[in-house]
Amino acid sequence: MVAIEANSKIGVGVVGVGNIADLSLRGYLNDDRCKVVAVCDIDSAKAKNKAEQWGVEKVYSDLxxxxxxxSIDAVEILTPTFLHHDHVIASAESGKHISCQKPIATSITDAVKMTKSASKADVIFRINECFYHFPPLVKAKQAIKDxxxxxxxxxxxxxxxxxxxxxxxxxxxPDGYTWRFNQESPGGHIFDDMIHKIAISQWIVDQxxxxxxxxxxxxxxxFEPFVALLDYEDNNLLGILDAAYGHNLWMNSSYYGADEFVEIIGDEGFIWVTKCTGELLNLPPLSIYDGKEQNRSFMHFESIDSDWGAGFDHSAKHFLDAMSSGSSTAEMTPLDATNALQICFAIYKAATTHSSVDPRSISEKVISPGGYP
Ligand SMILES: NC(=O)c1ccc[n+]([C@@H]2O[C@H](COP(=O)([O-])OP(=O)(O)OC[C@H]3O[C@@H](n4cnc5c(N)ncnc54)[C@H](O)[C@@H]3O)[C@@H](O)[C@H]2O)c1
Known part of the structure; x- marks a missing residue:
């Protein structure tokens, strides 16, 4: 693997300084193990502006x-999703470690090519999946494992x-939405946002x-209101994944107008996680019910950090941990991210064919039954 010299700061470069850049960068800007050395955006005025705001010396408009x-050891790729394929492969061929936003790509073929390219270059390639690092979900996953x-x-x-x-x-x-609303994107909200919840649906139960x-x-x-019924490899386990839209429903949030409710029911108790994006429900972000005969008690984690931004901060730290320790993998692995994309496409295919789909059988791109957004 491309080595980072001991005792030297990891040089981080950022490609794409749009809507999600501030949150994605905060973790790097506040970590002494790295220095954000360069930004790159085709919009040079925007790149210059962000570089000044973050105190970054070098500004590029050419990738x-x-x-x-x-001076760049690792790149954080924050460009529109349809560019991830080209940007990840170019970064791998330049020997940079890579963190790239979700979804990994717009087709399974592209995701496989990106993974192979990073593996050939022997660099770390991970998808920056903020929900994998969101403290209430991390604690819930651990509780299930325990x-x-x-x-x-x-x-x-x-x-x-x-x-x-x-x-x-x-x-x-609003410019950040043009590429989400045209043929560059195979689907709408399921592809763009529900891919996070698809990822959680497998990761939290490790199934x-x-x-x-x-x-x-x-x-x-x-918007793609949907309900999916999930069948897991463990025969005991079933799942429901859905999204609903209240176009005139207002909620409290420090970020997007959205919120999640995740419930995992075991044969001895259950877990609720909420406030993953907004602050809709008047509930603790994490509650665990221990239903063993002798216990029958709730644990409420009122003060666990449930700011959506915390997932981004911990995600940046995790990538730096991997590079500092010389580990060759970091979450979310490209294999996991490709699998999440297969599930997204399987939802589109199942909704079109009205029949069950094995996500592992999806090997290309599936367009949403609603057509391009
Ligand atoms: N984790 C999350 O919750 C989350 C939230 C929002 C967005 N995202 C993901 O982050 C990525 C970016 O989303 P966004 O909302 O910030 O988009 P955006 O359109 O606001 O920002 C993209 C930036 O990339 C720049 N760009 C475009 N082509 C470029 C090129 N060839 N070279 C360099 N820069 C280029 C654009 O000028 C723009 O500044 C997407 O993949 C999206 O799915 C993730």
Whole structure:
């Protein structure tokens, strides 16, 4: 693996300084083990502006020149999803370690090519999946692993999208939505956002989905109300994954107008996680019910950090941990991310064919039954 010299700071370069850049960078800017040395964006005014805000010295608008900069050991790729394939492969061929935003790519073929390219270059390649590092979900996963709720029987992952007037939401640049709303994107909200909840549905129980059924609609260009029924490799376990939209429903949030409710039911208890994005429900972010005969008690984790941004901070730290320790992998692995994309496409296929689909059988791109957004 490309080595980082001991005692030297890891040089981080950022490609794409759009809507998600501030949150994605905060963890790197606050960690002494690295220095953000360069930013790159085709919009040079935007790149210059962010570089000034973050105190970064070098500004590029050309990816090739940026990747030729030897002070960059690792790149954080924050460009539109349809560019991830080209940007990850170019970064791997330049010998940079790579953290790239979700979804990994717009097709399975592209995801496989990216993975092979990083493996050939012997660099770390991970997907920056903030929900994998969101403290209430991390603690819930550990509790399940520790057997606190017994054997998982059912997982229910609900998302409700509505309206909010948070500073973050109001400050989003509408240009960040053009590529989400055209043929560069194979689907709408399931591809763009529910891919996080798809990932959680497997990761939190450490179980693969082997078959699913789904039904969905398309609303307002981008939104894809859906319900998917999940069948896991463990015969005990079933799941439900869904998204609903309240176009006139307002909620409190410091970020997007959306919130999640994740419920994992075991044969000895259950876990609830909420407030993963917004602050909708008047519940603790994490509750664990221990239903063993002698216990029958709730543990409520009121003060666990449930700021959505915390997932990004811990994610940056995790990538730095991997590079500092010389580990060759970091979460989310490209294999996991490719599998999450297969599940997204399996939902589209199942909703089109009205039949069960094994996500592992998906080897290309599937367009949403609602068509391109
Ligand atoms: N983890 C999350 O919850 C989360 C949230 C939002 C976005 N994302 C992901 O982050 C990525 C970026 O999303 P966004 O909302 O910030 O998009 P955006 O459109 O706001 O930002 C993308 C930036 O990339 C720049 N860019 C485009 N082409 C480029 C090129 N060839 N070279 C260099 N820069 C280029 C654009 O000028 C823009 O500044 C997407 O993959 C998206 O799915 C993740």
């Amino acid at each position: 090739e020149k940026f990747l030729n900069d030897d 057997g606190l709720i017994g054997t998982p029987q059912q997982i229910r992952v609900h998302t409700l999208v509505g309206q909010t007037d948070s500073e973050f939401q109001v400050g989003l640049d 693969k989905i082997i078959s699913l059924q789904a039904t969905m609609r398309r609303q307002h260009t981008f």
